[in-house]
Each structure stands twice: as structure tokens, then as C-alpha cells.
Amino acid sequence: MTKGKRGAFYDDDDLDDGYDDDYDDDYYEEEPAPAPKKAELAKPQAGGKQPAQTAPKAAPSAAPARAAGASKLAQSLCDPPPPGPGGKAQRGAKPDPAVKSLHQPTYPVAPAATSSSPFQFDTPSPDDAVKAAQERKPGAVAPPAAAAAPTAPSLPQNKNFLRPSPMLQQQKQQQGGPANGEGADEAARGVAALGLTSAASGGSEGGTTPGGGTRQHHPHLGHPEAPNALSHPGGLHGLHTRRPVTEYVMEADLARDVAAATASESSSTSTSGSSSGSSKPPLHLVVLGHVDAGKSSLMGRLLHDLGLVSAKEAHKFQRDAAAAGKGSFAWAWVLDERPEERERGVTMDVAMTRFATNRFAVTLLDAPGHRDFVPNMIAGAAQADAALLLVDGSPGGFEAGFSEGSGGLHGAPGGQTREHAALARSLGIEQMAVVVSKLDTCGYDQSRFESIRAALLPYLKSVGFKESGLQWLPAAGPLGENLVGPPQDPALKAWWGPGRPCVTDAIDAFAPRERAVSRPLRLPVSDVFKSKTGAVVLGGKLEGGAMRPGSRVVLVPGPAQPFAVRSLEVGGGAANLARAGDSCEVALVAHGGGGGGGGAIDPSLVAPGAVLCHADFPAVLVTKFQLRLVVLDVPVPLLRGQAVTLHAHVAREEGHLSALVALLDPRTGEEVKARPRCLTRGQSALVEVTSSRGLVLEEYAHYRALGRVALREGGRTLAVGVVTQLLE
Numbered sequence: 225m226t227k228g229k230r231g232a233f234y235d236d237d238d239l240d241d242g243y244d245d246d247y248d249d250d251y252y253e254e255e256p257a258p259a260p261k262k263a264e265l266a267k268p269q270a271g272g273k274q275p276a277q278t279a280p281k282a283a284p285s286a287a288p289a290r291a292a293g294a295s296k297l298a299q300s301l302c303d304p305p306p307p308g309p310g311g312k313a314q315r316g317a318k319p320d321p322a323v324k325s326l327h328q329p330t331y332p333v334a335p336a337a338t339s340s341s342p343f344q345f346d347t348p349s350p351d352d353a354v355k356a357a358q359e360r361k362p363g364a365v366a367p368p369a370a371a372a373a374p375t376a377p378s379l380p381q382n383k384n385f386l387r388p389s390p391m392l393q394q395q396k397q398q399q400g401g402p403a404n405g406e407g408a409d410e411a412a413r414g415v416a417a418l419g420l421t422s423a424a425s426g427g428s429e430g431g432t433t434p435g436g437g438t439r440q441h442h443p444h445l446g447h448p449e450a451p452n453a454l455s456h457p458g459g460l461h462g463l464h465t466r467r468p469v470t471e472y473v474m475e476a477d478l479a480r481d482v483a484a485a486t487a488s489e490s491s492s493t494s495t496s497g498s499s500s501g502s503s504k505p506p507l508h509l510v511v512l513g514h515v516d517a518g519k520s521s522l523m524g525r526l527l528h529d530l531g532l533v534s535a536k537e538a539h540k541f542q543r544d545a546a547a548a549g550k551g552s553f554a555w556a557w558v559l560d561e562r563p564e565e566r567e568r569g570v571t572m573d574v575a576m577t578r579f580a581t582n583r584f585a586v587t588l589l590d591a592p593g594h595r596d597f598v599p600n601m602i603a604g605a606a607q608a609d610a611a612l613l614l615v616d617g618s619p620g621g622f623e624a625g626f627s628e629g630s631g632g633l634h635g636a637p638g639g640q641t642r643e644h645a646a647l648a649r650s651l652g653i654e655q656m657a658v659v660v661s662k663l664d665t666c667g668y669d670q671s672r673f674e675s676i677r678a679a680l681l682p683y684l685k686s687v688g689f690k691e692s693g694l695q696w697l698p699a700a701g702p703l704g705e706n707l708v709g710p711p712q713d714p715a716l717k718a719w720w721g722p723g724r725p726c727v728t729d730a731i732d733a734f735a736p737r738e739r740a741v742s743r744p745l746r747l748p749v750s751d752v753f754k755s756k757t758g759a760v761v762l763g764g765k766l767e768g769g770a771m772r773p774g775s776r777v778v779l780v781p782g783p784a785q786p787f788a789v790r791s792l793e794v795g796g797g798a799a800n801l802a803r804a805g806d807s808c809e810v811a812l813v814a815h816g817g818g819g820g821g822g823g824a825i826d827p828s829l830v831a832p833g834a835v836l837c838h839a840d841f842p843a844v845l846v847t848k849f850q851l852r853l854v855v856l857d858v859p860v861p862l863l864r865g866q867a868v869t870l871h872a873h874v875a876r877e878e879g880h881l882s883a884l885v886a887l888l889d890p891r892t893g894e895e896v897k898a899r900p901r902c903l904t905r906g907q908s909a910l911v912e913v914t915s916s917r918g919l920v921l922e923e924y925a926h927y928r929a930l931g932r933v934a935l936r937e938g939g940r941t942l943a944v945g946v947v948t949q950l951l952e
């Protein structure tokens with residue numbers, strides 16, 4: 225393999241530069257065939273943990289037909305892997321979805337299967353739903369009645385995108401907070417060449433009480449027909465005159481508050497160890513991985529082991545899941561709340577919850593693994609500072625999730641381990657802990673762990689991760705092994721002893737994010753809900769700037785008049801200040817309208833993809849922009865006019881490639897050809913994109929999180945890029 229160079233054309237301070245340095249030839253050994261052993265199951269757990277699920281033998285044939293089904297995005301990202309020393313070929317194993325049998329409430333060693341059938345859904349995926357709605361109603365306009373309803377806000381209906389778990393909603397309500405209710409080598413190097421780096425933001429300073437999840441609705445999915453500034457007759461606007469963000473100087477009183485909060489946060493960081501979430505640096509953590517890798521189960525059990533799910537609640541989840549014939553999904557039910565998710569045993573939305581580790585106030589985003597829900601995964605990952613990548617270590621499981629797909633226009637798509645990792649990196653995530661799960665199914669075989677690492681590491685490096693940004697550890701979620709303390713199972717303990725990190729150690733080893741407070745306020749709205757007091761609350765992650773009660777803000781797109789911040793919650797607790805990186809909820813009142821609620825924002829006017837902005841430095845709605853992109857795995861070359869779905873922060877719009885401006889050298893960024901006729905996989909290019917409706921975007925140089933765009937079509941991610949210029 226030609227060692228990738230990248231980044232020369234991105235004047236990005238975080239640009240990766242250590243590709244060669246980090247390259248580790250040791251990992252280019254031929255992968256030894258896994259030697260599965262009998263699973264060690266259903267043993268009592270030490271440390272007061274819940275007993276693991278018992279292990280009656282399951283009939284593999286009875287397992288649901290769920291397997292590798294995945295987009296082909298990364299087929300090109302990893303083929304062919306580099307030869308090892310001596311020219312030995314290094315290839316990922318073929319799909320072998322033996323993981324099927326793990327859908328039974330047992331953990332048997334499954335025989336290797338040779339084929340996989342994609343998971344079947346009988347109802348439309350969110351992608352389909354949004355598309356269908358948009359096709360039904362081009363330029364979808366909100367019904368005037370809804371727009372006019374002053375006191376009966378029609379909140380998004382139960383299609384929440386980021387949502388808290390039921391357990392956390394309950395906790396929040398008990399605390400009296402807002403109710404939550406319903407709640408290819410070339411291509412790969414190209415991704416790396418984008419040099420995308422993490423959002424310069426860091427999360428909340430004060431997750432005051434672990435488990436104070438408050439977000440409820442994501443209007444993006446909930447309201448495919450919601451108004452858009454460019455189509456709404458009732459005066460939504462987003463056509464501000466843009467003041468250069470570089471002119472912004474933070475208001476003196478706000479700057480004082482920010483400086484004080486920063487000082488207090490640094491001092492508390494240096495004296496870490498308290499168990500309270502308050503004043504701990506925030507960390508937005510997304511959990512990624514192929515369908516059924518064990519993401520939800522691991523997080524559900526972790527929340528229990530951290531004391532956020534009581535034994536009684538855990539028992540109820542187990543009883544109810546068993547009664548529904550889904551006993552093995554009991555821990556996943558902590559986060560998989562929707563009936564469809566529980567019935568199918570598949571996460572569909574991103575579930576959000578909060579907990580505290582020794583070091584961080586963590587906002588957890590549990591992303592769906594199934595390829596139909598990659599758009600949801602993108603929105604979750606777009607907010608994250610770090611990721612846990614769950615990799616199924618069971619025999620055949622890793623191979624299914626890491627499969628390359630069979631290529632061609634109608635070929636089988638590859639596994640989501642690839643797609644998720646590539647997307648995460650392109651969305652700016654630089655720090656990731658790879659958790660190899662389900663090793664209990666092969667007797668915690670160390671060689672299986674090592675061989676998975678050897679196969680995955682080159683790929684992760686090829687999509688832009690530095691080896692220094694990666695951690696590797698084993699864990700078995702449902703069994704509670706290596707989650708919050710050292711493993712109890714002798715077979716695992718034998719090679720993962722004291723001093724080796726457990727999951728919470730790995731989280732604590734992530735670096736906190738720098739907060740992008742020097743830019744004007746930007747908060748992409750991911751939730752709209754009504755608090756107990758009747759206030760309409762907007763929630764999301766602050767991607768730039770700072771605010772406090774009284775701050776003047778404007779919603780783009782949104783009503784023309786400015787609002788004032790009436791009250792704030794950060795990390796689930798009342799706050800006087802929110803800074804870039806904070807996960808916050810904001811209640812607004814019309815500027816100068818007092819606190820009576822009469823001037824409160826009408827939630828029906830909160831459009832999907834809306835962004836709360838500084839009133840004097842608002843964002844603008846963009847319909848044409850220039851994007852520097854890398855073409856991922858495309859079945860056919862991209863031509864001018866190619867229809868795409870644009871994914872940026874919490875926004876999603878239909879659009880097309882309106883011009884292929886130039887082909888770029890992926891290493892230097894220099895133009896190698898003007899106006900190319902088409903773009904093929906792995907190529908780097910400057911393109912012009914036209915969106916059918918306006919959306920809020922920013923130049924990547926100013927706001928990373930608002931300047932990253934993924935282009936998808938037909939269930940595949942075609943390209944990822946960064947906004948270089950706003951054109952119209």
C-alpha cells in the first residue's frame with residue numbers, strides 16, 4: 225500500500241499529519257483464522273452485578289434473518305488492504321454472519337454461515353418517510369392553521385430523532401425538569417485527505433445530575449412537511465444580510481461570564497475524581513457499529529452498573545423482554561424505547577442520555593447500526609466529540625460487519641463498521657475507542673481480539689484516524705464484563721488484567737474538546753418540546769459562541785423577530801450560561817416581551833434544520849454552495865445533475881450537483897483538471913451544490929460542525945465534504 229499523505233491543502237490547525245508516523249507494519253500480518261471455543265455463559269457476576277442471561281442452547285436456524293446488510297460505501301475504502309512485510313496479502317475475511325444465532329437469548333458458539341440476507345423491514349425507513357413526504361409535498365408548506373395556532377403548539381409527533389431513554393425521562397420528571405414524554409484505499413485516503421477534524425466544541429460544563437436527559441423531539445424527522453423559510457407563506461425568514469462572523473466581538477458581560485466559567489472548569493478538571501457531573505468537562509459520545517454489534521446492550525448494562533438503572537428496573541426490562549420473546553435484548557431495551565425497535569430488536573433513532581464518569585459529564589448518543597438508519601447515525605455523530613465503535617467479536621460477526629460488499633450497481637453493500645468509521649472521521653471525530661464485544665462466544669479468545677485489531681487498524685488509519693487517537697478493548701455488554709471495572713471472567717482476566725482499561729476508563733482517556741466560543745452563537749435545533757411550565761424549549765448542542773438569560777437570538781429559518789433567552793438548561797440542569805460545546809435547552813421569549821409566555825415561540829414555526837443564532841450575526845439560508853469533497857464508493861460515476869440528499873448538522877435537504885468545478889489532487893489540493901465530466905470513487909473535487917430549499921450552512925473554516933456535508937443517495941453515502949464557499 226502506498227502510504228497515504230494528506231492534508232496539504234487544508235489549512236486546518238488540527239489536520240492530521242501523522243499518517244506515516246503512526247503506521248505500524250506489525251499489523252500487516254495475515255489474519256489468523258479464528259479458533260472459536262465454547263462460550264462461557266451465564267455465570268453469576270461479581271460486584272453486585274445482575275446475573276447474566278442464562279444460556280439455554282438456541283437453535284441457530286431460528287434466528288432472525290439479519291445480517292451483513294449494509295451500504296457499499298466503504299468497499300473502495302479498504303480494497304485491497306496493503307500487503308504486509310514480505311508481500312503477504314492482508315484481506316478482511318469474507319462475510320460470515322454467524323452472529324445470527326446471538327439473537328437468541330443465549331450466547332452459543334455459532335457455526336459459520338456462508339450467506340447473509342439483508343434485514344427486512346416492512347415499513348419505510350426514515351429516509352423513505354422523509355423522501356415520500358417531500359415528494360408528496362414539494363416545497364412542503366406548513367398548514368396555515370398550524371402556523372396560526374398561538375397556544376396549541378403542534379409538537380413533532382413521536383418521530384423523535386435524538387431522544388432520551390425512558391429511564392432518563394422518568395428521572396428528569398422526578399427532578400422536576402421539563403417533561404420528555406414520547407418521547408477503497410484511494411477513496412479512503414481521500415477521506416483522510418479531507419483532513420476533517422473534530423468540531424471545536426466540547427459539551428456542557430455541568431451535567432449536574434447524571435441521567436437528566438431532556439431532549440425529546442428532533443423536528444428534522446418528525447416534520448418532513450414542516451415549514452421552510454423559502455416556502456413558508458407565513459413569514460418565516462432566513463434571508464438575513466450576513467455580517468462577516470470575523471467581525472464578532474463577544475459582549476463584555478458575556479465574555480466575563482465565559483472567562484469565569486472557563487477558569488472554574490479548568491480548576492475542577494485538575495481536581496477530577498468527584499462523582500458529581502457538575503463542573504466536569506462535557507463529552508458528547510456517540511456509540512457506533514454494525515447492526516447488532518451490541519451497542520445498546522452494552523450501554524444499557526453500563527447505565528445499570530453506574531447506578532442509573534436500578535436492579536428493579538433491570539429486572540422489569542428482563543421480564544418484559546423475555547415475555548416478548550426478546551430476552552437477549554433486555555439490556556438494549558433500556559435505550560431502545562420505541563415499540564418497533566423492541567419488536568425488531570433494532571435501534572432506529574439515536575437515543576440520548578447522560579451519565580457521569582470520573583472525568584466527564586457524558587452525553588451519550590446511541591446510534592442505530594442498520595444501514596437504513598445511517599442518516600440518523602450521521603446526525604448523532606455530527607454532534608459527537610468522541611466515539612465508541614462496537615465491533616462484534618463473535619465468530620463471523622466481525623467479518624459480517626467489516627465486509628466490503630460485492631460491488632457493482634446492484635451488488636451487496638458492505639458492513640457498517642466501515643461506513644460508520646469513515647463517516648465518523650469525515651464528521652470530525654478523531655478519538656475513538658474500539659470495543660470488541662461478544663468475545664464470550666469464543667471463550668474470550670485473545671487471538672480473536674488481536675486478529676480483529678490487526679484487520680481493522682489499517683482500515684481505520686486509511687480513513688484518517690491516527691493510531692494515537694484509537695483505543696482498543698474487549699467487553700461483553702450483557703454480562704457486564706469490563707464495563708466499569710476489571711473483568712471478572714477468568715478467561716478474560718487471564719489476558720486483560722489490572723491496568724488494562726475498561727469502558728469507563730477508555731471514555732475518561734478521551735481528551736476534552738476545545739470550546740468554539742469566539743464565534744457568534746449557533747445552535748442547531750435538534751429538539752422542540754414543552755416544559756412543565758408550558759414554555760416551548762429548543763434543545764441541541766451549541767456549536768459556536770455562548771449565551772445566557774437575556775441574550776438576543778434569532779431562529780434561522782424562523783420568525784422575523786428576535787427572541788430573548790428566558791431560561792437555560794445545560795447538561796440537564798438550570799444554568800446561567802451556555803458555551804459552545806454544551807448540550808442545552810433554551811426557553812425563548814419575544815425580545816422585550818416579558819416573561820408571560822405571550823411572546824413565546826410558536827413551535828410549529830421551528831423548521832427542520834433550524835439554527836438558533838446571535839441576533840446581530842445571524843446565519844443565512846443557502847441554496848447554492850461550493851463543496852470540497854471526496855467521492856466514496858459510488859456504483860456509477862457522479863455526473864453534473866446527480867441528485868443527492870444533503871446531510872449537514874441536523875438538517876437534511878434534497879439537492880443536486882449543479883457543477884463539477886475542478887478535480888483536485890487529493891494530496892496537495894491543487895486543481896488537476898477544470899470542469900471534469902464525471903467523478904469516480906476516490907477522487908477529490910470542488911463541486912457546486914444546489915439545494916432545492918434553503919438550509920443553514922457555514923464555511924467549514926468558521927464552524928466545522930455547520931460546514932460538513934454528507935451526500936447520500938439510494939441508501940449510500942456518495943461523498944463527504946466541507947463547505948468552502950456560500951454562493952447563494
Ligand SMILES: Nc1nc2c(ncn2[C@@H]2O[C@H](COP(=O)(O)OP(=O)(O)OP(=O)(O)O)[C@@H](O)[C@H]2O)c(=O)[nH]1
Pocket residue numbers: 326327328330331513514515516517518519520521522552553554556569570571572591592593594614661662663664665699700701702703
Ligand atoms: N453473547 C453476547 N451477546 C451480545 C453481546 N452484546 C450484545 N449481544 C447480543 O446481541 C444482540 C444485539 O444486541 P444490541 O445491543 O441490540 O445490538 P446493537 O448494536 O445495539 O443493535 P442495533 O442498534 O440495532 O444496530 C442481542 O441479542 C444482545 O443480547 C455480548 O457481549 N455477548
